[in-house]
Amino acid sequence: MNQKMQWLRNQLLSLNLQGMIVTNPVNIRYLTNIQAEGILLVTRKENIFITDGRYIEDVHNTLTLFDEIVVYDVRGLTKDDYENFFMFCENVGFEEDYVTYSKYKEYIRKYKINNLVETENMIEKQRMIKDEEEIGYIRKACQITDECFEYISNYIKPGMTEKQIAKEINEYFYKNSDGLAFETIVASGENSSKPHAIPTDRQIQKDDVILIDMGCRVNGYCSDMSRTILFGQVPQYVKQIYDLVLKNQEQVLKEVKENSNTKLIAKMVDNDFRLNNYDLIHALGHGVGLDIHEDPVLSFNSEHILKENMIVTDEPGIYIAGQFGVRIEDTIRITKDGCEVLTNSPK
Amino acid sequence: MNQKMQWLRNQLLSLNLQGMIVTNPVNIRYLTNIQAEGILLVTRKENIFITDGRYIEDVHNTLTLFDEIVVYDVRGLTKDDYENFFMFCENVGFEEDYVTYSKYKEYIRKYKINNLVETENMIEKQRMIKDEEEIGYIRKACQITDECFEYISNYIKPGMTEKQIAKEINEYFYKNSDGLAFETIVASGENSSKPHAIPTDRQIQKDDVILIDMGCRVNGYCSDMSRTILFGQVPQYVKQIYDLVLKNQEQVLKEVKENSNTKLIAKMVDNDFRLNNYDLIHALGHGVGLDIHEDPVLSFNSEHILKENMIVTDEPGIYIAGQFGVRIEDTIRITKDGCEVLTNSPK
Numbered sequence: 001m002n003q004k005m006q007w008l009r010n011q012l013l014s015l016n017l018q019g020m021i022v023t024n025p026v027n028i029r030y031l032t033n034i035q036a037e038g039i040l041l042v043t044r045k046e047n048i049f050i051t052d053g054r055y056i057e058d059v060h061n062t063l064t065l066f067d068e069i070v071v072y073d074v075r076g077l078t079k080d081d082y083e084n085f086f087m088f089c090e091n092v093g094f095e096e097d098y099v100t101y102s103k104y105k106e107y108i109r110k111y112k113i114n115n116l117v118e119t120e121n122m123i124e125k126q127r128m129i130k131d132e133e134e135i136g137y138i139r140k141a142c143q144i145t146d147e148c149f150e151y152i153s154n155y156i157k158p159g160m161t162e163k164q165i166a167k168e169i170n171e172y173f174y175k176n177s178d179g180l181a182f183e184t185i186v187a188s189g190e191n192s193s194k195p196h197a198i199p200t201d202r203q204i205q206k207d208d209v210i211l212i213d214m215g216c217r218v219n220g221y222c223s224d225m226s227r228t229i230l231f232g233q234v235p236q237y238v239k240q241i242y243d244l245v246l247k248n249q250e251q252v253l254k255e256v257k258e259n260s261n262t263k264l265i266a267k268m269v270d271n272d273f274r275l276n277n278y279d280l281i282h283a284l285g286h287g288v289g290l291d292i293h294e295d296p297v298l299s300f301n302s303e304h305i306l307k308e309n310m311i312v313t314d315e316p317g318i319y320i321a322g323q324f325g326v327r328i329e330d331t332i333r334i335t336k337d338g339c340e341v342l343t344n345s346p347k
Numbered sequence: 348m349n350q351k352m353q354w355l356r357n358q359l360l361s362l363n364l365q366g367m368i369v370t371n372p373v374n375i376r377y378l379t380n381i382q383a384e385g386i387l388l389v390t391r392k393e394n395i396f397i398t399d400g401r402y403i404e405d406v407h408n409t410l411t412l413f414d415e416i417v418v419y420d421v422r423g424l425t426k427d428d429y430e431n432f433f434m435f436c437e438n439v440g441f442e443e444d445y446v447t448y449s450k451y452k453e454y455i456r457k458y459k460i461n462n463l464v465e466t467e468n469m470i471e472k473q474r475m476i477k478d479e480e481e482i483g484y485i486r487k488a489c490q491i492t493d494e495c496f497e498y499i500s501n502y503i504k505p506g507m508t509e510k511q512i513a514k515e516i517n518e519y520f521y522k523n524s525d526g527l528a529f530e531t532i533v534a535s536g537e538n539s540s541k542p543h544a545i546p547t548d549r550q551i552q553k554d555d556v557i558l559i560d561m562g563c564r565v566n567g568y569c570s571d572m573s574r575t576i577l578f579g580q581v582p583q584y585v586k587q588i589y590d591l592v593l594k595n596q597e598q599v600l601k602e603v604k605e606n607s608n609t610k611l612i613a614k615m616v617d618n619d620f621r622l623n624n625y626d627l628i629h630a631l632g633h634g635v636g637l638d639i640h641e642d643p644v645l646s647f648n649s650e651h652i653l654k655e656n657m658i659v660t661d662e663p664g665i666y667i668a669g670q671f672g673v674r675i676e677d678t679i680r681i682t683k684d685g686c687e688v689l690t691n692s693p694k
Binding site: 036052053054055057058075094096097098099100101102104118167171174193194195196279281282319321322 | 383399400401402404405422441443444445446447448449451465514518521540541542543626628629666668669
């Protein structure tokens with residue numbers, strides 16, 4: 001059995017759970033490498049993956065005997081099979097943040113479970129700390145992102161549309177990585193005031209603000225980087241806001257390390273923005289891994305203590321409605337006494 | 348207030364619900380046209396959309412006074428605000444197939460709701476029947492899909508990779524529609540035996556089976572079409588299976604109409620496959636709309652009665668593990684006495 005499944009079994013033991021139903025596909029991939037629709041049951045004796053005809057062949061190709069996972073086709077399972085899986089289990093864990101209310105009721109009925117127990121995102125929490133292999137994938141994804149940014153910086157010319165630039169970034173990622181980590185944002189001029197803008201047919205002007213937010217995947221693991229390009233001559237107050245965002249973004253890079261409190265870091269940036277009459281309207285950052293947004297969130301609404309080998313973003317932004325926006329973002333790895341910046345494109 | 352929101356309010360009245368929490372973003376888009384993260388509250392007096400700073404500007408641009416929707420920034424809401432929304436409501440509906448178990452518990456606590464009631468996918472059920480505007484979007488998406496297929500049929504040459512062909516399809520859709528309805532499948536040779544294949548670097552051979560499953564979006568509404576191309580000379584047994592799939596696919600087109608029972612239609616195909624020692628390993632079809640897969644499912648595991656202006660796929664397939672697969676799929680609109688086939692590429 002692999003290390004991650006072994007970790008899960010030890011967790012279940014320590015929590016007095018005799019079984020668990022894992023349904024979040026990202027958690028299933030994390031634990032087993034399986035990328036298929038289905039459900040992972042950890043029972044007293046076995047690890048079971050239930051899937052359907054569309055995926056059986058693929059799953060068999062992914063797994064080896066070493067994985068110790070039994071694969072079932074959902075169409076071959078009877079009412080009795082389901083009731084037997086967790087027989088003699090007093091407590092069975094489930095993912096309350098992922099399972100819908102109707103599935104929750106269905107599980108109790110279908111598996112005849114005495115006590116279906118919330119597991120408080122224990123797998124997501126474990127996923128926050130990356131091992132060497134995971135760090136390697138993210139480092140590679142960040143490197144490709146830097147290379148893409150260098151390429152695109154030379155590519156952008158006045159008259160091009162946001163869509164055209166986004167398409168060029170996407171093609172670069174499709175060619176050089178395993179695909180996009182999320183829908184690429186290219187937002188120029190007044191469009192950049194929307195933190196979540198979708199590329200439009202707006203053409204880049206001779207003097208313009210261009211906000212690019214992009215990331216790719218390597219073996220499922222994501223990178224995430226934003227840069228705001230001040231193209232040509234922009235008004236002085238745009239530069240002032242750029243400098244304010246950059247100052248705070250770099251301050252965070254200087255201050256984070258193992259045991260930093262995420263709430264305090266986010267508050268530090270928000271306070272400085274407020275001193276200048278602006279607001280931090282979204283989180284300062286988020287974890288990055290198999291999901292583009294995962295724990296921990298770096299925000300003054302929640303509190304996490306950073307640990308070594310967490311990989312998170314640092315992405316303060318200021319947005320002036322209808323005018324422009326500035327966001328600068330790096331993906332970083334937390335270390336014992338600071339951080340390793342994984343995206344290194346010029347700011 | 349628009350017709351769809353008015354419909355929802357009437358539904359709530361008839362179900363003795365004094366309010367509802369709508370959380371499925373596709374349902375929110377369907378009802379309000381809003382495309383943003385957030386939550387729609389239908390209270391006794393008001394329609395409320397709660398979102399965050401990233402979307403406020405966009406949401407305001409989408410809505411007009413006629414919509415009668417009040418927009419709140421989540422950061423401005425207090426504990427009291429939440430508790431007031433559903434004050435004096437005895438029963439409040441929620442989407443049990445969409446809301447997680449932990450959100451369910453949070454809603455009860457946060458909104459102080461007496462009775463949070465399952466609504467049995469009533470919005471999804473309403474979405475099954477399309478109005479003229481929705482049909483127009485899907486018809487347009489299907490037309491673009493046909494044009495793309497004609498283009499790609501002439502484009503494919505031996506030596507090209509599956510990825511290359513998929514990329515060409517994707518670019519066509521990005522250029523001519525609002526984007527992909529789902530990840531394009533181009534699966535050739537033995538790869539076509541996986542119903543859910545991801546395009547690889549495998550090159551098209553002189554004599555080959557190529558399965559293409561593709562669809563685009565127009566104003567959010569999807570098209571869905573599969574064709575299996577027998578390229579050059581393929582063995583006789585491949586042709587036999589192709590003919591068996593095609594015969595059944597066309598039989599369905601002939602037989603469906605308003606009041607058809609989906610279980611019986613799927614059983615008809617499965618029976619014919621079984622007579623020939625094959626299996627229908629996935630559903631025969633599914634509804635198409637703002638979601639690429641929506642109700643009704645056409646499968647022998649579930650039972651729906653088709654109604655006029657439902658839009659569904661007809662997509663039987665046979666897969667020989669490790670060798671090849673054949674799937675032929677059209678998007679169709681159910682009519683009073685038959686169906687209108689919306690995708691018309693040659694088979």
